[in-house]
Amino acid sequence: MNRAISAIVKKDMREITANRQLLFTIVIVPVVLTLVVPSVFLLTAHFAPEDANDLQELMKLMPGNVQNIGMEELMVGLLFDNILPLFFLIIPIMAASVMAASSFVGEREQSTLETLLYSPLTVKQLFYAKVLAAFLMSMLVSWISFLVMLLGVGLESYVLTGAVLHPGISWLPVMLLLSPAVSLIAITLIVRGSAKAQNVMEAQQKAAFLVLPVVLLLAGQFVGLMLINAWMLVGLSVVLGLLAWFLLRSSLGKFCGEMLLSGR
Amino acid sequence: MNAVVMNHLSKKYSGGKAAIADMSLTLEPGEVFGFLGPNGAGKTTTVKVLNGMLQPTGGECLIFGENPSNRPEKVHAISGVMTEHAQMYNHLTGLENLIFYGAVFGIGEEESRKRAQELLWQLELSDAWEQKLSAYSTGMRQRLSIARALMHRPKILFLDEPTSGLDPESAHNVNQMIRNLAKDKGMTIFLCTHQLRYAQEICTRYGLIDEGRLLVEGTLEQLRAGMGSGMKLRIRTDRLPDSIAGYTDADKNEKNRGEASGSRERQGAYDIELAIKSEEEIPRIVSRIVQGGGNIYHVSAKRPSLEDIYFSLTAERR
Structure with a gap:
């Protein structure tokens, strides 16, 4: 049945990319977060007077070894290793939320859900295909954004300070573990919501006002750990990954065709 | 093995309305069964229950020995279903839609393309296969749905009003195709329709239902005998x-x-x-x-x- 699942994943992705309006909503968040915001920050750091009192105060709070590097370099490092990773919890979820929210209810609204349910896929496999499509989309957007950011911020930093950017080790668990785990939790919850929603708008509202704030609030708590230790981050990511897996497993058994068709 | 067995099948909706009431019926493989009745008689609900889309509230049914309530996916692998509410994707072309559903049934792309082109040709849609579905007329959509239901070469085909919205020539063509599928390929056809004239052209046996009850069933001769000579x-x-x-x-x-x-x-x-x-x-x-x-x-x-x-x-x- 892998062929069937991959057909559904491809079809769902194509549906998004073929719709300019949807594509714009997906692209705009990463562009703002990975290009516009860092650029503003870097320019501010570059042109801000180095003897500003607040910044001196901030420097004093930093561990001893960083106090010796230049203020601007420190600011770039701070931005790159401590603020930008947080964006990579937001980007994949935002990118996938539109797709995940319309996953079931969107099919129901265009009367294609019944056709899919007449396929030899079980409802579980169908649910899995829908989650997988949104998850792959979120990761795709996330990694492309990461590369764009690496190039953009790296180039700007080089031009402005002459320093070559070295991504910290904590990026590794963020991109490979934390971001996928948080994304999977959010997508599973949104797809579940989509299966029960009466229309796409309801599903999107649930996603934007209920699921996203809660998931981001929870995940945001762990980002502070990046300052402490990358291994700690790995541990917590694994915990979140397990949580995502259990959530997905429990959701898979929750639905039958009749429920999906009626949205109840 | 019987193609369809319904044994005291009932379906009551949560509002208490009985959409199917104590229906018992058996279909042999290769039959073209006309399931006739007015709007709201329970025809579509019966198709949905027979395909596991709805759970029966009483009795049971089997499709080629498989129980659709327990293993709907097993039934779907051998049945093709065309109903008004089973539509396809507007942003894909006719051909792309068929290839997609082929893949969903586990058929490789090349084979899907071959089958799709053959079906589109048979259903007189070969000029429109590169058009997006959004540009299709009602009749063209209807015919494409029939093609979709046939992509995986099912043993049994459930058709809900296949000729509604078709011009007389296309309706005649579709009827001819259904007849040939039963005659040449031995496919069992479960045809729900209001269009009794078309049904009489192709069905080998009929069931007349109203308010979820099967009023009579049999061949045309048996039905005639049932009402005197008439x-x-x-x-x-x-x-x-x-x-x-x-x-x-x-x-x-x-x-x-x-x-x-x-x-x-x-x-x-x-x-x-x-x-x-x-x-x-x-x-x-x-x-x-x-x-x-x-x-x-x-x-x-x-x-x-x-x-x-x-x-x-x-x-x-x-």
């Missing part, structure tokens, strides 16, 4: 002997009756329809009219059509 004799004559008028309730059916005469024999122009039991009665009636001095301008005998049987049965229930 045969109607139409005669146009200028003189109607009383023996004939008494023989039937001809007065009720007469049209264009001329001046009433005071004599026992009625004169004028009569166009009458008589209910007879068999063809044997025709020569006796004709000779009585001729012997009574009447000229006969028209004689025809008509056996009840499916439509006649359907209306007489539904009228009985109202």
Whole structure:
């Protein structure tokens, strides 16, 4: 049945990319977060007077070894290793939320859900295909954004300070573990919501006002750990990954065709 | 093995309305079964229950030995379903849609493309296969849905109003195709329709339902036998002997009756329809009219059509 699942994943992705309006909503968040915001920050750091009192105060709070590097370099490092990773919890979820929210209810609204349910896929496999499509989309957007950011911020930093950017080790668990785990939790919850929603708008509202704030609030708590230790981050990511897996497993058994068709 | 078995099948919706009430029916492989009934009679609900889309509230059903309530995916692998609510994707072309559904049924892209092109050609959509579905007319969508239901070469095909929205020529074509699928490929067809004339052209057996109940089922001959012969004799004559008028309730059916005469024999122009039991009665009636001095301008005998049987049965229930 892998062929069937991959057909559904491809079809769902194509549906998004073929719709300019949807594509714009997906692209705009990463562009703002990975290009516009860092650029503003870097320019501010570059042109801000180095003897500003607040910044001196901030420097004093930093561990001893960083106090010796230049203020601007420190600011770039701070931005790159401590603020930008947080964006990579937001980007994949935002990118996938539109797709995940319309996953079931969107099919129901265009009367294609019944056709899919007449396929030899079980409802579980169908649910899995829908989650997988949104998850792959979120990761795709996330990694492309990461590369764009690496190039953009790296180039700007080089031009402005002459320093070559070295991504910290904590990026590794963020991109490979934390971001996928948080994304999977959010997508599973949104797809579940989509299966029960009466229309796409309801599903999107649930996603934007209920699921996203809660998931981001929870995940945001762990980002502070990046300052402490990358291994700690790995541990917590694994915990979140397990949580995502259990959530997905429990959701898979929750639905039958009749429920999906009626949205109840 | 039977193609379809329904054993005291019932489906009640949560509101308490019985969409299917205690329905029992068996279909042999290769049959073209016409499932006929007015709107809201329970035809579509029956198709959905038979395909595991809805859970029955009583009884059970089997499709080629598989229970759709427990393993719907097993049933879907061998059944093709075309209903009004099973649509395809507007942003894909006709061909892309068929290839997608082919893949969903586990068919490789090349094979899917081959099958899709063949079906599109058969259903006269070969000119439109590169058009997006959003540009398709209702009739074209309908035909593409039939193609979609046939992509995985099912053993049984459920068709819900396949010819509604089609022009007469396309409807005839689709009917021809359905007939050939049963005849050449041995496919079992479960056809829900209002269009009794088309149903009579292709079905080998019928079930008439109303308010979720199966009123009668059988071949056309069995249904005719069930309502007497139902045969109607139409005669146009200028003189109607009383023996004939008494023989039937001809007065009720007469049209264009001329001046009433005071004599026992009625004169004028009569166009009458008589209910007879068999063809044997025709020569006796004709000779009585001729012997009574009447000229006969028209004689025809008509056996009840499916439509006649359907209306007489539904009228009985109202």
